[in-house]
Amino acid sequence: MIFLTITGSFTGALIYDRREKRRAQQKWSELVAHLAKEPLAVDQMRRKLTVYLAAPPGDGLRIARDHFKEYVKPILTAAALDYNVIEGRREGDVRAGTAEQIRKLRIKAGEKTSVVEEPSVETAVLDMREKLGVSDEAGPKGDLVIGRHTWKEYVRGLHEGWLGPLDPPAVPVEEVPSNGIEEPMKDIATGDKPEETPNTKTDEIKTQVAKLEDIKVDDTNTEETKAEKEEDKEKPAKPTGPKDAFITTAEYPTAQLPPTLPQSFDSSIAIEFPHILGFLNTPKRLYRYLNQRHLAESIGRDVAGIVLASAARPYSDENSSGDLDTPSSDNSPIDSSSGTSEQQTILEKEEQEWHKSVHKRDETDKERVWLDNIVLDPRIASRMKHSLLSVEDEARSERLAEQKEYILGEERPAPVPFWRRMWINYGYGEDDETIRRKPILGNIDDEETA
DSSP: OHHHHHHHHHHHHHHHHHHHHHHHHHHHHHHHGGGGGSOOOTTEEOOEEEEEEEOOTTSOHHHHHHHIIIIIHHHHHHTTOEEEEEEESSTTHHHHHHHHHHHHHHHHTTOOOSOOOOOOHHHHHHHHHHHHTOEEOSSOOEEEEESHHHHHHHHHHHHHHHHSOSSOOOOOOOOOOSTTTHHHHHHHHHTOOOOOOOHHHHHHHHHHHHHHHTOOOOSHHHHHHHHHHHHHHHSOOOOOOSSOOSSOGGGTTTOOOOTTOOSSOOEEEEEOOOOOOOGGGHHHHHHHHTOHHHHHHHHHHHHHHHHHOOEEEEOOBTTOOHHHHSOOSSOOOOOOOOSOBHHHHTTGGGGGGSOTTTTOOOTTOSOOTTTSOOOOOHHHHTTOEEEEOOHHHHHHHHHHHTTSOOSTTOOOOOOOOHHHHHHHHHSSOOOHHHHHHSOOOOOTTOOOOO
């Protein structure tokens, strides 16, 4: 009885949660499904959203992709919207990708730079579309950011792309000493033994000759180098991005605005990405596994809001003045505000569930996007917009949940009995939609019928 009670309760809770989860996703899919039936000109491309996706702290990118496919992609597919994904496998990838995309927009708008763009498949496709006269569909676009860690990189890359320079920073050249390295290598190449040098250089020459000839030198310096190598192996890899930032957060107030900066950016939304690791967190993970319906409801509302693009508002700031909401027209630098804005507190609770290895900061790290606080420049923050559902769409979603309405311009089909649905799915039956799409052929062979 105890075994049957536990297994039965768990199975019932799981079946109920998955059923409610499908209903929630179906509701938000039906809310945006009418966009897929809107006519589109032959010389236009479908409206495209930008999805920012990064591997969660302490885990791989596959988890983030599964989260996107399970909760976000069904609604985008129902609306027949195209999307461009910017992925990041480690900390800093999304920041670098976002900034690079903005710099390409600035260069395309006419800003001068010394960087020569390398030819790629993407640029070739865009040039071909421009020659053929193919344009994007008119309508608002948007940025869909998944997770708190990705949101931090997105905001950082947004500031870097618009406030930073177009040319990459100069790489400092390290001077290589010639006295202690070149002379032993010349001697080894000619077959002669290296000459003795003063006491200050003997240790360096011994270690370098030992590395080149694989000779074990019994000296205290070699033992120290081995110990340093073992310590370096024990240290975890630095989670820094592939490219250094073009501008630091301390340089925001002195940065000049580019002439191509728009008055307002595309609306953005941060999607929940609850992710927790560890054996001791098994009860919390089990609870979330049996309550995915609430997550599907919340994510579906946010994704439907940015897909419909019917309403948007600027991000709020507690200590901001009235002039901060309207972006300034000149390029004069403005000091960053000290108040707590909405961009800084979005999905802030997710940071508490990150793995403890992520919170370890190395002394050599100049900047950690995940661990550092979000620094905003008012000139950029005031141009950001938060997408949301309008009052009409919210009321219509409630009627869809009650099955009082259906997709715009269509009537809700009659419910299919259980036995027929099983016969269609697992037998040889066909639904009415499949039968209706079947072509009706006439008497092709001109056979005489009685």
